[in-house]
Amino acid sequence: MRLFRRTERPVRASRKPSxxxxxxxxxxxxxxATLAQTEQQIHDLADEVRRDLKxxx
Numbered sequence: 001m002r003l004f005r006r007t008e009r010p011v012r013a014s015r016k017p018s019x020x021x022x023x024x025x026x027x028x029x030x031x032x033a034t035l036a037q038t039e040q041q042i043h044d045l046a047d048e049v050r051r052d053l054k055x056x057x
Contacts, residue, residue, distance in 0.1 A: 017025070
């Protein structure tokens with residue numbers, strides 16, 4: 001039987017992110033930028049292939 005309940009502390013929204021969190025955010029941003037570049041290259045190649053196929057038909 002529980003006589004006393006612990007009240008949950010509200011999470012402070014203004015706390016400074018930890019070093020690990022900042023580094024993880026940096027890595028995520030870099031990965032997203034690389035992914036965007038790769039996707040653009042894929043689209044460019046696909047457009048080029050479509051043009052070549054239309055030209056040879």
